[in-house]
Amino acid sequence: MSWLFGGRKSQTSGAEESFPNDSKSQDSQNSLGFDPSQVTNVSSIISTPGALDTSRLHPLAGLERGVEYLDLEEEQLSTMEGSKSLIPSRGWTDDLCYGTGAVYLTGLGLGGSYGFFEGLKNIPPNSPGKLQLNTVLNHITRRGPFIGNNAGVLTLTYNLINSSIDALRGKHDSANSVVAGAVTGAIFKSSKGLKPMGYASGMMAVAAAGWCGLKSVLL
Amino acid sequence: MSADHTRDPCPVVILSDFGGAFAMGVIGGCVWHGIKGFRNSPMGERHLGAVSAIKARAPVVGGNFGVWGGLFSTFDCAVKAVRKREDPWNAIIAGLFTGGSLAVRGGWRHTRNSAIMCGCLLGVMEGVGLMFQRYAAWQAKPMAPPLPEPQQPQALGA
Numbered sequence: 332m333s334w335l336f337g338g339r340k341s342q343t344s345g346a347e348e349s350f351p352n353d354s355k356s357q358d359s360q361n362s363l364g365f366d367p368s369q370v371t372n373v374s375s376i377i378s379t380p381g382a383l384d385t386s387r388l389h390p391l392a393g394l395e396r397g398v399e400y401l402d403l404e405e406e407q408l409s410t411m412e413g414s415k416s417l418i419p420s421r422g423w424t425d426d427l428c429y430g431t432g433a434v435y436l437t438g439l440g441l442g443g444s445y446g447f448f449e450g451l452k453n454i455p456p457n458s459p460g461k462l463q464l465n466t467v468l469n470h471i472t473r474r475g476p477f478i479g480n481n482a483g484v485l486t487l488t489y490n491l492i493n494s495s496i497d498a499l500r501g502k503h504d505s506a507n508s509v510v511a512g513a514v515t516g517a518i519f520k521s522s523k524g525l526k527p528m529g530y531a532s533g534m535m536a537v538a539a540a541g542w543c544g545l546k547s548v549l550l
Numbered sequence: 551m552s553a554d555h556t557r558d559p560c561p562v563v564i565l566s567d568f569g570g571a572f573a574m575g576v577i578g579g580c581v582w583h584g585i586k587g588f589r590n591s592p593m594g595e596r597h598l599g600a601v602s603a604i605k606a607r608a609p610v611v612g613g614n615f616g617v618w619g620g621l622f623s624t625f626d627c628a629v630k631a632v633r634k635r636e637d638p639w640n641a642i643i644a645g646l647f648t649g650g651s652l653a654v655r656g657g658w659r660h661t662r663n664s665a666i667m668c669g670c671l672l673g674v675m676e677g678v679g680l681m682f683q684r685y686a687a688w689q690a691k692p693m694a695p696p697l698p699e700p701q702q703p704q705a706l707g708a
Contacts, residue, residue, distance in 0.1 A: 377698070428569035432570070436568060483569075483576070487572070487573050
């Protein structure tokens with residue numbers, strides 16, 4: 332079996348000759364390279380004391396130990412340099428979902444409250460209560476979703492571009508964010524001509540820089 | 551160990567669901583309205599038509615998806631907090647509330663019908679999810695280990 336286990340046959344036979352009364356385990360250890368009595372098999376697992384302990388085999392056993400690292404193998408936090416943000420992130424999908432959701436909700440809230448006050452101002456005089464309510468609701472639903480949708484689309488594009496630049500460079504810093512903001516603004520107004528593209532690009536770059544500044548203050 | 555670590559804990563997961571649903575809606579709306587605008591435009595203006603249809607409609611689709619997903623997640627969290635258990639009924643009850651609250655401006659009958667429709671839809675989705683879960687569990691069912699050898703294995707060539 333030397334071709335398989337790489338043992339040196341002449342030396343092994345010499346050892347057998349010199350120690351003819353050696354124990355069998357020592358003999359097989361020399362020829363196999365390991366001791367067969369130490370190999371783990373089903374019977375050795377079962378005969379281990381405590382292996383069949385019901386308190387350890389229960390499906391809810393070990394809850395007091397908290398979360399084990401094996402459970403979290405798929406959900407490691409992002410280890411990219413400089414990618415630390417306000418909330419822990421597992422990667423670009425988390426950034427995308429949380430960023431877009433937060434900005435969309437903010438835009439919806441701001442636009443909705445603007446529409447609310449606009450609706451309060453535009454209530455027709457001497458109208459019944461139902462018409463007053465309807466006027467206010469109509470103004471809210473006109474302003475809120477419009478601002479929310481546009482802000483959400485901008486953030487979605489920004490996050491996609493930002494994550495792509497991060498992945499290309501292998502790290503994240505403020506320059507990434509500013510560039511991603513500029514590209515986002517340019518794409519957003521890309522069908523309106525060069526001048527609006529420039530304006531939107533500049534505004535988004537400033538907004539991204541502001542976000543980076545806010546993050547550096549808060550972190 | 552059996553806890554689901556892929557989803558975040560409840561109050562913050564609403565934001566994530568909002569954003570995820572919005573992104574899904576915007577990207578799906580880009581594909582849908584791009585094709586629609588392309589097909590409905592006259593020859594020679596097809597790309598322009600596709601772009602303007604995407605610009606006009608995709609954010610609205612995204613907003614509708616996002617509001618639905620966010621409301622659903624909010625109600626799901628609320629129902630979980632009240633019932634203190636996790637089962638398919640959470641999603642069905644949350645679907646009822648979501649469908650109802652989105653249709654609340656259309657009057658009582660519209661609200662009721664919409665809530666029931668939405669609850670049934672979520673019920674079907676939960677049922678299909680349960681079926682897949684059962685199937686996966688059946689595929690990966692535990693196997694009895696092979697019986698141990700009665701004696702120690704002999705060393706090869708010894």
